[in-house]
Amino acid sequence: MTHDRNASFPGNAEAKGVIPTLDGKKEVASLEKGSTVLGTKVLSGVSLPAAIIRDEALTHNLAWMQAFAERHGAELAPHGKTTMTPVLFERQLAQGAWGITLATAVQCQAAAAHGVTRLLMANQLVGEANMAIVASLIADGVDFYCVVDSAENVAQLDGFFAARGLTLQVLIEFGVPGGRCGCRSAEEVLALAEVIHEAPALALAGLEGYEGVVEAVDPAQGVRRYADTLVEVARTLHEQGRFTVAAPLVTASGSAWYDVIAESFHAAKLTGRLTPVLRPGCYVVHDHGLYREAQAAVLARRGDLTSALEPALEVLAQVQSLPEPGLAIVALGKRDIGYDHLPFPLRRYREGGTANQILSTEGWTLTKLMDQHAFVQLPRDTQDVAIGDIIAFSVSHPCLTFDKWRQLLLVDEALDVKACLSTCF
Structure with a gap:
């Protein structure tokens, strides 16, 4: 599946697909002709980079903040x-x-x-x-x-x-x-x-x-x-x-x-x-940086809170070059992800693998972000990294990542696509 951050919705007539949303309504998204979104596996069928929202964390956050307000x-x-x-x-x-x-x-x-x-x-x-x-x-x-x-x-x-x-x-x-x-x-x-x-x-x-x-x-x-x-x-x-x-x-x-x-x-x-x-506003997907720090302060002030918001938004991108020992260039840039706090690798997968086959990113550090490239420093003894490996990156301040995308993918725990969500910036 491909997704176009720059295409307007609903897209041209030949490329339309109908995507079920969780309330049973239909949302029209711009898709590549002949592609199927519902059930597509992010690790094998999606053009990367892509912004994903983990539905389990999203559902938790929606209920958590609503209950907090009501209490x-x-x-x-x-x-x-x-x-x-x-x-x-x-x-x-x-x-x-x-x-x-x-x-x-x-x-x-x-x-x-x-x-x-x-x-x-x-x-x-x-x-x-x-x-x-x-x-x-x-x-x-x-x-x-x-x-x-x-x-x-x-x-x-x-x-x-x-x-x-x-x-x-x-x-x-x-x-x-x-x-x-x-x-x-x-x-x-x-x-x-x-x-x-x-x-x-x-x-x-x-x-x-x-x-x-x-x-x-x-x-x-x-x-x-x-x-x-x-x-x-x-x-x-x-x-x-x-x-x-x-x-x-x-x-x-x-x-x-x-x-x-x-x-x-x-x-x-x-x-x-x-x-x-x-x-x-940011509670809906939370994050791995600015608002995770803020949430830690909330929990420190409020000992009665027994659970916390969970980060739901990530951006997935692939290793595109291994030009020298200790350096991976990933196809991710300032056009894809917010950068007031530099992202960091969360997990790694092999292309075509499954969500439970997680490879190590221990010691991996994103040191520089350009328009379309991320410089990731690796431990010099790293042996198992391959061109095409898929890296899930953290997001800090979600506002500045959402506004870079016309579509985001709602995924389940298996990283299968449940819906394609359009933005209207």
Whole structure:
């Protein structure tokens, strides 16, 4: 089987294949004519490199984070920018997610086109072209939210949506000094709420924040202080009658500090007044680097958690050259995998072998990554490596690997393909 990261979906008519998804629906993917995807063995029938998602780990992660949110009395709105994969959105929603978080109007448009009906754009909506996209979504019945942090943006949005007879639900963003967007103080938030109150086309629907930009000598304590302040400001807005929706939101949480945010929301006993919403995204496939480290910190803070998220995303590639002792060149590059943290070899297989026939990568180190080539240093006494050997590589920060692929392969424990998942970046 071949897969084309650069082909648009659904692909040309001669090359179409119908791929069953796990909910019984059909997804059209661009395939080589005459190929069969379902049941194809990754180690013998797939053009590599390929990005794979291990379904057992994915299923575990979906249930784990949904249960975590529910135990803390919070809703879950996973950040969809991580994957931009509609089938994964469907699975997150089917697991019980309140909605999907996204970062841009175009991402929201793509998610809505695939059936997502509640969207939280955790970003300011600026530019009339982007406003027009959102206006179309609202007119089509999408339950849409975005954030604001300035009177100027409020005026722009109010004018645009009033002219179209639409109401835009907004959350005030509460930021931190030195961070990115957001009002810098509670006083600024309360003043902006007054401005929104005078904007007839806007409905103040909650308070939003992002703790990942908090800087403190004790990061965990700094995030706790920020979360507690976010809750107090939301309560003040509620007491002043500034919210104009029945169940206003208070929302934060990326993929590193979700436990601290959840604890603060839960301790505040917001149920009945405010709707707490968590927004982690990377949990869905987790990783072997940045977020594995973050998860270790979560487990250290929370001794009551008896299980952890599991890495589900890997990129498989083949040894293409053994030009000198101690060096393997693998057909993997910056076009195939994220590289803010260099990947490392997880396992090795012989082409045509099976998933339980694992060869050693002990002492193997990826030292350099080019556009299409990876330099892997081997122990000098390595004897059993062969051209064509398949290496499974780790992923760190999954967002920056997903966006390199138009298709990812969902595989079972035998590395047989269960489905081909299209992205919509």
